[in-house]
Amino acid sequence: MDLNLRGRTALITGASKGIGRAIAAVLAHEGCNLILVSRTAADLEAARQEIAASHNVSVVTHALDLSANPAIKELVAAHPDIDILVNNAGAIPGGRLSEIDDTRWRQSWDLKVFGYINMTRAFYEAMKARKRGVIVNILGVAGERLEATYIAGSTGNAGLIAFTKTLGGASAADNIRVVGVNPGPIETERLEGLMRKRAQDQFGDANKWRDFYKPLPFGRPGTPKEIADMVAFLASDLASYISGTVITIDGGLASRGLNG
Numbered sequence: 001m002d003l004n005l006r007g008r009t010a011l012i013t014g015a016s017k018g019i020g021r022a023i024a025a026v027l028a029h030e031g032c033n034l035i036l037v038s039r040t041a042a043d044l045e046a047a048r049q050e051i052a053a054s055h056n057v058s059v060v061t062h063a064l065d066l067s068a069n070p071a072i073k074e075l076v077a078a079h080p081d082i083d084i085l086v087n088n089a090g091a092i093p094g095g096r097l098s099e100i101d102d103t104r105w106r107q108s109w110d111l112k113v114f115g116y117i118n119m120t121r122a123f124y125e126a127m128k129a130r131k132r133g134v135i136v137n138i139l140g141v142a143g144e145r146l147e148a149t150y151i152a153g154s155t156g157n158a159g160l161i162a163f164t165k166t167l168g169g170a171s172a173a174d175n176i177r178v179v180g181v182n183p184g185p186i187e188t189e190r191l192e193g194l195m196r197k198r199a200q201d202q203f204g205d206a207n208k209w210r211d212f213y214k215p216l217p218f219g220r221p222g223t224p225k226e227i228a229d230m231v232a233f234l235a236s237d238l239a240s241y242i243s244g245t246v247i248t249i250d251g252g253l254a255s256r257g258l259n260g
Contacts (some may be wrong), residue, residue, distance in 0.1 A: 001238075095149070120178070185222065227249055
């Protein structure tokens with residue numbers, strides 16, 4: 001299906017690996033020019049080379065820490081006319097309340113929670129001036145299926161779900177759409193790290209991390225491309241009447257009962 005995205009420009013944060021990199025690849029396949037942002041220049045360059053070799057699109061990279069407002073201002077100044085913003089940067093650590101101290105909690109929220117909010121605020125104003133744009137926030141199913149063992153992530157994602165719905169409910173007045181995607185367990189390096197910690201805590205053996213895949217829906221985690229395909233659809237005009245909505249992609253995990 002042609003999503004009619006060719007020639008549009010998308011800025012993707014957390015774009016050097018995992019879900020962000022998959023989103024970049026799918027949008028490039030659809031003909032979008034890309035601005036890729038993450039903290040690691042070498043990973044960004046690898047992503048740029050791979051995408052540029054496969055697709056006839058422009059790929060620009062910025063190695064920036066988006067927990068800092070000057071970096072966000074730099075991006076807006078350099079790229080004020082983007083069509084699509086995909087907020088994807090940030091990894092909130094797993095752990096119970098007693099395991100996540102104030103410093104770790106604040107640092108992770110500065111990048112993901114406040115990073116999303118500040119990026120949205122900055123680019124929303126530029127989109128509002130042009131009366132067009134789409135903002136897609138990559139959130140997390142832990143904000144819907146709350147977990148005490150991931151308390152900082154559940155709390156942060158729940159806040160970003162509310163932020164996305166609240167802003168997206170009002171943004172039509174500016175001809176802007178704000179939507180979100182809640183990935184469930186997705187097969188990335190980050191998921192492996194979380195599962196290794198859980199296996200160590202529960203079994204005393206981090207190498208048993210794949211045991212947590214067995215009870216997942218369909219017996220597997222999702223793939224980054226499954227998230228990326230949904231992002232491309234939501235960013236396209238085929239989704240032109242969708243705003244203030246968060247779509248959960250988790251194989252039905254969040255809808256299971258307590259004994260599911």
